[in-house]
Amino acid sequence: MTAHTVEYIRYRVPEQQSAEFLAAYTRAAAQLAAAPQCVDYELARCEEEPESFILRITWTSIADHLEGFRRSELFPPFLAEVRPYVERIEEMRHYRPTPVRGTGAAVPTLYDWAGGDAAFSRLTSIFYDKVVKDDLLAPLFAGLPPEHAEHVALWLGEVFGGPARYSENQGGHGHMVAKHMGRDIGEAQRRRWVDLIQDAADEAGLPTDAEFRSAFLAYVEWGTRLAVYFSGPDAQPPAEQPVPKWNWGAMPPYQG
Numbered sequence: 001m002t003a004h005t006v007e008y009i010r011y012r013v014p015e016q017q018s019a020e021f022l023a024a025y026t027r028a029a030a031q032l033a034a035a036p037q038c039v040d041y042e043l044a045r046c047e048e049e050p051e052s053f054i055l056r057i058t059w060t061s062i063a064d065h066l067e068g069f070r071r072s073e074l075f076p077p078f079l080a081e082v083r084p085y086v087e088r089i090e091e092m093r094h095y096r097p098t099p100v101r102g103t104g105a106a107v108p109t110l111y112d113w114a115g116g117d118a119a120f121s122r123l124t125s126i127f128y129d130k131v132v133k134d135d136l137l138a139p140l141f142a143g144l145p146p147e148h149a150e151h152v153a154l155w156l157g158e159v160f161g162g163p164a165r166y167s168e169n170q171g172g173h174g175h176m177v178a179k180h181m182g183r184d185i186g187e188a189q190r191r192r193w194v195d196l197i198q199d200a201a202d203e204a205g206l207p208t209d210a211e212f213r214s215a216f217l218a219y220v221e222w223g224t225r226l227a228v229y230f231s232g233p234d235a236q237p238p239a240e241q242p243v244p245k246w247n248w249g250a251m252p253p254y255q256g
C-alpha cells in the first residue's frame, strides 16, 4: 500500500470572507503545485453549509510534509496567503489511506466499453489468424496451441477491467511472462504485432472512439515493449505480482 498521507484541513469561513478565502487559496495553490512533496490537492466547499470548507492535500509522506515542504522556500509565501484564516481552522490532521478504496461504476471499464468477452474473443481470433500468416511473426508462433487466442483474450479482458479469469485459471502474471522468456522478439516483430492487433481491432468491430483507441494502444505499446524485454537475454523474471490493470488514463470516455 502507498505511504502517502492525506492531510485534511477543515475551515469555517463566514460568508463575507469566503471570496477572499478562495482567492487566497488560489494564490497559495501555486506553492502546492510547485512542491515535490505534494501529490495533489483540492479545496471543496460544503453544499449544505457553505461556510464549511475542506482542504485535502495528499503528501508523499507525513515527514515530507512536515520536514520537507514546511522547511522549504515554498512554505513562507504559502503561509503568508493562508495565515489570516488559521484561526478559522477546525481540524488539521493527517490520515493514512486504508485498503478500503476503489472506484464506482460511473465510468465504464475498458472491457465493458469494448464489448466484454465476445469482443476480446473476436479480436484475438482475427489477430492470430493474421499472425500465423505473417512473414515476420509466423516463425515465432510456429506450433501455436489452438487455445492460445482464447488465453490472450482472457488476459486482455482482465487487464482492461473484466473478470480475473486469467489469474484464476491460467496461471496469472508469472505464467504470461514465462511464455515470452527466451523468445528473442525483435523490434520489427514487436511493431508488426502492434500493427496487426490494430487491424484486428478494426475488423473485430472494437469501438473506434479516440478515447478507447488511445487507451488500447497505450497498453499495447507498454505490453509489447515488456514482452520484448522479457524475451531477451538479460531478462529477470519479475517477482510474482498481479495482472496489470489498465484504465482510461488522461481521457475518460465521452459519454455525451
Ligand code: HEM
Residues within 6 Å of the ligand: 137, 140, 141, 143, 144, 145, 147, 148, 151, 152, 155, 156, 170, 175, 176, 179, 180, 183, 185, 189, 190, 193, 219, 220, 221, 222, 223, 224, 227, 228
Ligand atoms: C501487449 C502485448 C502482449 C500480450 C498482452 C501478450 C499476451 C500473451 C499471453 C497471455 C501469452 C500466454 C498465453 C497462454 O497463457 O497460453 C502469450 C504468449 C506468447 N506471446 Fe505474447 N503477448 C504480447 C506481446 C507479444 C509479442 C510482441 C510477441 C512477439 C512478437 C509475443 C509472442 C508470444 C509467443 C510466441 C507466446 C507463446 C505462445 C505459445 O504458447 O506457444 N507476445 N502472450
